[in-house]
Amino acid sequence: MTIAQHNPAVHLTRRYWFSASHRLHQPVLAEAQNRELYGKCNNPGGHGHNYHVELTVAGPVNPRTGMVVHLGELDEFVQTRVLEPFHESYLNAQPQFQNVVPTTENLCLEIYRIVKEGWRQLPSAQQATLERVRLEETTSNFFEYRGDSAGTALSPSLM
Amino acid sequence: MIYLTRRAEFSASHYYHSPAFSPEENRRLFGKCNNPHGHGHNYVLEVTVRGPIDARSGMVVDLKQLKEVLRQEVIEVLDHRFLNEEVPAFHHLIPTTENLAVEIWRMLEPKLQFCELHRVRLYETPDLYVDYFGMQPTASTGAAGKQEKELTAGR
Numbered sequence: 001m002t003i004a005q006h007n008p009a010v011h012l013t014r015r016y017w018f019s020a021s022h023r024l025h026q027p028v029l030a031e032a033q034n035r036e037l038y039g040k041c042n043n044p045g046g047h048g049h050n051y052h053v054e055l056t057v058a059g060p061v062n063p064r065t066g067m068v069v070h071l072g073e074l075d076e077f078v079q080t081r082v083l084e085p086f087h088e089s090y091l092n093a094q095p096q097f098q099n100v101v102p103t104t105e106n107l108c109l110e111i112y113r114i115v116k117e118g119w120r121q122l123p124s125a126q127q128a129t130l131e132r133v134r135l136e137e138t139t140s141n142f143f144e145y146r147g148d149s150a151g152t153a154l155s156p157s158l159m
Numbered sequence: 160m161i162y163l164t165r166r167a168e169f170s171a172s173h174y175y176h177s178p179a180f181s182p183e184e185n186r187r188l189f190g191k192c193n194n195p196h197g198h199g200h201n202y203v204l205e206v207t208v209r210g211p212i213d214a215r216s217g218m219v220v221d222l223k224q225l226k227e228v229l230r231q232e233v234i235e236v237l238d239h240r241f242l243n244e245e246v247p248a249f250h251h252l253i254p255t256t257e258n259l260a261v262e263i264w265r266m267l268e269p270k271l272q273f274c275e276l277h278r279v280r281l282y283e284t285p286d287l288y289v290d291y292f293g294m295q296p297t298a299s300t301g302a303a304g305k306q307e308k309e310l311t312a313g314r
Contacts, residue, residue, distance in 0.1 A: 010257050011290040056290075061261065064179055065188060066253030071287070072190060 007060040011131055012068045014055055016078055018087040021048035022102040025092075046090060051104070052136040053082065053111060059128025070124035081118050082111055108135040108143040116147070162277060163219045164207040167229050169238035172199035173254040176243075197241060203282040204233065204263065208274040220274040232266045256281055260289040268293070 023046035024038040034042045057069045091102035100106050112133040136142040174197040175189035185193045210219045242254040248262050260281040268276050282288040
């Protein structure tokens with residue numbers, strides 16, 4: 001009896017990081033309201049973070065490779081699609097954030113969308129799914145998205 | 160229901176190689192991990208058990224007992240070992256972190272009769288870890304899950 005015969009499902013989590021700056025500002029609100037809502041995060045010059053992003057891939061262990069996803073493949077994909085575009089960038093200048101405030105919540109949703117959309121570029125992970133994106137803004141603040149319907153609308157509408 | 164997690168560490172070496180592939184395929188698929196002399200990691204294992212809080216002790220599990228099972232069933236078997244050659248389960252199974260997490264579940268689960276194993280989390284490095292929750296009984300795998308349970312118990 002080997003593990004391979006049963007193909008147990010595991011969750012594999014890989015951790016990456018990038019640095020970026022942002023400014024939290026909602027154009028439909030008055031300047032005073034922005035300052036009240038976002039505080040220091042509304043400072044006009046923006047500010048930066050070292051973001052840590054974790055991707056969790058869930059799926060069966062391939063009996064031939066012993067893997068749920070080929071790590072080299074995943075690393076290259078994340079490097080190209082997520083880290084390169086965002087690293088050392090001003091998030092507000094990114095096309096996705098022209099009408100969306102680049103809070104870490106919205107950035108977490110955006111990374112989930114990017115990874116989900118490009119999933120076909122991961123041939124080794126076609127039996128697996130994206131289980132979770134976790135995005136850490138600081139060691140004290142982090143956000144997780146698992147793709148439930150409640151968070152799918154990336155729209156500029158306010159609370 | 161409350162969840163308790165105990166952490167333990169062990170160091171071991173391994174290499175990735177499948178006899179199902181040619182030497183070239185092995186090198187292409189596994190890269191540096193295919194180096195036959197192997198390489199090592201400081202693995203960090205987190206074992207999560209769950210259950211109700213015992214009204215008299217205020218505990219979900221006797222920590223000393225859990226620590227002893229971890230030491231005897233996992234750490235003693237894996238610590239400072241060359242996994243491919245010294246751990247029988249990996250004579251015919253590639254010791255990826257995925258397979259190692261599943262194997263640790265199998266080593267522990269039958270010995271944890273005094274509590275319920277919820278999750279095995281195994282860090283290969285701080286940037287890479289695998290979670291295993293046992294065979295999940297779903298509509299399509301329910302029968303396999305039951306069979307797995309019986310086989311594990313019989314080992």
